Amino acid sequence: MRNSFPFLAQDPLSKYYGLIYHVYRRNKSKKENQIKIESFLEDYKALKPSRYSYVDIKKITNKFKEKLGEGGYGTVYKGKLSNDILVAVKVLNNSKGNGEEFINEVGTMGRIHHINVVRLVGFCADGSIRALIYEFLPNESLEKFIFSVAGENHSLGWEKLQHIAIGIAKGIEYLHQARGTIGYIAPEVLSRNFGNASHKSDVYSFGMLLLEMVGGRKNIDATVENTGQVYFPEWVYCHLNQGKELNIRAEKGGDTKIAKKLTIVGLWCIQWYPIDRPSMKVAVQMLEGEGDNLTMPPNPFASWVQQEQI
Numbered sequence: 001m002r003n004s005f006p007f008l009a010q011d012p013l014s015k016y017y018g019l020i021y022h023v024y025r026r027n028k029s030k031k032e033n034q035i036k037i038e039s040f041l042e043d044y045k046a047l048k049p050s051r052y053s054y055v056d057i058k059k060i061t062n063k064f065k066e067k068l069g070e071g072g073y074g075t076v077y078k079g080k081l082s083n084d085i086l087v088a089v090k091v092l093n094n095s096k097g098n099g100e101e102f103i104n105e106v107g108t109m110g111r112i113h114h115i116n117v118v119r120l121v122g123f124c125a126d127g128s129i130r131a132l133i134y135e136f137l138p139n140e141s142l143e144k145f146i147f148s149v150a151g152e153n154h155s156l157g158w159e160k161l162q163h164i165a166i167g168i169a170k171g172i173e174y175l176h177q178a179r180g181t182i183g184y185i186a187p188e189v190l191s192r193n194f195g196n197a198s199h200k201s202d203v204y205s206f207g208m209l210l211l212e213m214v215g216g217r218k219n220i221d222a223t224v225e226n227t228g229q230v231y232f233p234e235w236v237y238c239h240l241n242q243g244k245e246l247n248i249r250a251e252k253g254g255d256t257k258i259a260k261k262l263t264i265v266g267l268w269c270i271q272w273y274p275i276d277r278p279s280m281k282v283a284v285q286m287l288e289g290e291g292d293n294l295t296m297p298p299n300p301f302a303s304w305v306q307q308e309q310i
C-alpha cells in the first residue's frame with residue numbers, strides 16, 4: 001500500500017518529531033499553567049483585604065480631606081489606593097464595642113464577594129485606631145433617591161425601584177448563606193450576630209426599607225398633613241386591607257401592581273413575630289414573582305394593640 005504520508009518515510013528522524021513536538025507542547029502548556037496560576041494568585045491576593053497602618057490611612061484619605069458621611073459606627077472618608085482605585089474608608093468610633101464586630105466584619109466581609117454586596121478591600125488596626133476600607137460606590141446613597149426633597153426630583157420609577165429592591169434582597173440572602181458557612185468565627189458569636197434571630201431582624205429592616213421605598217418618605221414622619229399617615233406602615237396596611245388601590249406616584253398602568261407587591265412583601269417582612277417573617281430567600285421569590293398570588297399578611301401591628309391593652 002502506498003504511504004499516504006511520504007514525508008514520514010523519507011526522513012529517518014521523523015518518528016522523533018512527534019515526540020519532540022509532544023515534549024515542546026507539554027513544556028509550553030506547563031509554562032502556560034504556571035502563568036495562569038501566578039496570575040490567579042496575584043488576583044487572589046488582591047481579593048483578600050490587606051492590612052494598612054494609620055500612616056497609610058492618612059495617605060489614602062489625603063489626611064481625611066473628603067468626608068462622605070457618617071453612620072452608626074463611624075465616619076466615612078473618600079480615599080485612593082496607590083493603584084488609583086477609589087475607596088471609602090470607615091474610621092470606627094473607638095468608644096463602641098470590644099472589637100468583636102471589627103473581627104466579624106474583617107473575618108466575614110473579607111471573604112465575601114457578591115455583586116450586590118460592597119467589597120471590603122482592606123482594614124486598619126493600629127493601636128486604638130480601627131478602620132475598614134471598602135470599594136467606593138459612586139452612585140450615592142439610596143436615601144437621596146427614595147426620599148423626595150422639596151424642589152428636587154430624583155424619582156427612579158417603580159421598575160427601577162423593584163430592580164433595586166431585588167438586588168438588595170439578593171445581597172442580604174447571599175450574606176445569610178455565606179455567613180452561615182464561614183468557619184473562622186466561634187459558633188456562639190456567629191449565632192449571636194448572624195443566627196436565625198439576627199437573620200429575621202435583617203428581614204425586618206429590609207421590610208422597613210421596602211416600605212420607605214414605596215412611601216418615598218421616612219416611615220415615621222410627624223410633619224405629614226394627615227395625622228393618620230404619620231406612621232406609614234400602619235396606614236398602608238389599613239389602606240390595602242380595606243381593598244383600596246395604592247395610587248402612590250403612579251405613572252403607568254403596571255406601576256400600581258409593583259407598588260402593591262413591594263408593599264405586601266414589606267408588610268410580611270415586618271411581622272411582629274420573627275417566625276412569621278419570610279426568609280430572605282422567600283422574600284426574593286416573592287419580589288421576583290408577578291405578585292398576583294401574594295396574600296395579605298396578618299396585621300403586623302395587632303400585637304401593639306394587645307400590648308397596649310395589658
Ligand SMILES: Nc1ncnc2c1ncn2[C@@H]1O[C@H](COP(=O)(O)OP(=O)(O)OP(=O)(O)O)[C@@H](O)[C@H]1O
Nearest residue numbers: 068069070071072073074076088134135136137141
Ligand atoms: N462604600 C462606600 N462608597 C461611597 N460612599 C459610602 C460608602 N460607604 C459609606 N458611604 C457614605 O457614608 C455614609 C455613612 O455610611 P455608613 O455605612 O457608616 O452608615 P450607614 O449606611 O448610615 O449605616 P450603619 O451605620 O448602620 O452601617 C453613607 O450614607 C454614604 O454616604
